[in-house]
Amino acid sequence: MYVTIPSEQLSNAQHIRPAHKRTASITKVFKAGSNLYYEGDKVERLYQVQSGVLRLTRILEDGRRQVISFGFPGDIVGFPCNGRYHTDCDVLTDARLQAYHLSSLEGENGDPELHKELLQAALREISAMQDHFMMLGRKSAIEKVASFLCVLTERMSAESGSRNQALLPMSRSDIADFLGLTTETVSRTLSLLRNSGIIAINNVHTVVILQPHVLFGLSQGHGMDQQSLARAC
Amino acid sequence: MYVTIPSEQLSNAQHIRPAHKRTASITKVFKAGSNLYYEGDKVERLYQVQSGVLRLTRILEDGRRQVISFGFPGDIVGFPCNGRYHTDCDVLTDARLQAYHLSSLEGENGDPELHKELLQAALREISAMQDHFMMLGRKSAIEKVASFLCVLTERMSAESGSRNQALLPMSRSDIADFLGLTTETVSRTLSLLRNSGIIAINNVHTVVILQPHVLFGLSQGHGMDQQSLARAC
């Protein structure tokens, strides 16, 4: 999952495609806190998330960390490069994953249909990452957090049913490392949104979107104008 | 071209693979300043850069711009998503491009060999973009500029021969929008590097790397320590 601009959100729906009923794939179950793979591991499987949430991270020698993306239902994780994973992948909440052996994706015995779908998935991934560039490079803290909440609500509404609630299975520092901020700034920004009446924080991992339009406006860089504030108060 | 971490720089070399001598591809020539395609255009061709430099950009409604990447020799540009380009692509310096019709890449009449290479290229692209996330989200201005110069030197040394010279065909604001900075900060940072004796600026578009190791150290977040400064002065 990346933070994408709204015009692209429709294509997110296509991330969620029916899981294959092929012999090549096996459903596996992973517990929260477990690890799928580490950076540098040889790639033997690709995974499509059926349920649960994953976290993909890279770490520099000096300890700085970047959360590359979160793996939400429908997302595919484990794209290889030169046969190796290039992120760590950890499980945030108990997850069911569809695992595809790499052997079924390449070589002579590869399933051409699967191969094609993998390419399509990779191309969607590239598009989503490009949007994310814009977010990391050009958006302010409040725009980042608002965007994040919008995407999260969008992605999870299909699952949880409720359209105005966002579940945050990840920690504040995960969010910070995803958005290119610090935990303090993420926390402060959430508090600001709460004090403005735009969101409510039921508990640390549950945010209710009280004013979706205002939140969306903020995510697009529209400051809180008169009518927005009027509605918010 | 993305700003990648050093361990991945080797894989960059693989970007430069021999151009295909297939009927599916045609070499085309483009003049500096011309446009290859705009965001939203229907994708009919993919391009591999043989010579010259391209610029891929996205723009928000409010005018904020992000340079997604620069297309250097060996790079492939024009990855489709839902059949559309999702960046603008402009030509910075006269370029020769290998053009592949999309029809030769997909469908029944697609060349499976080409298809496979496209997937590999897409996977490399994803890996490089992940590195770039780290740069956009977690690096300081000086680290960004130093990293940029390092990658540029690396990528261009194969072409221009000289290993310690970087040609900057793009404007300062292109660099800024690529690194998530302002033109002023880019300019200031280059001046700082020049005043420290780490680089020389022959002209606006030509930078000579005087102290490659120091520059590399800076790109990795190592401040200028004693011996670095000693060498620099």
Next chain:
DNA sequence: CGATTACTTGAGACCAATCAAAAGACGTGG
């Protein structure tokens, strides 16, 4: 050569980072 654009440099403001501490959540064992 003049006009326009691009780049550099400076001064000040502001946003987010840092440092620090308190409040809250969580798990563990008594």
Next chain:
DNA sequence: CCACGTCTTTTGATTGGTCTCAAGTAATCG
């Protein structure tokens, strides 16, 4: 179930890096 220690989150005070606004200088192009 509560007490305790630990970790996470929140909030505060301050610093600092980058942006903004503004002016000057250099490059480019007709």
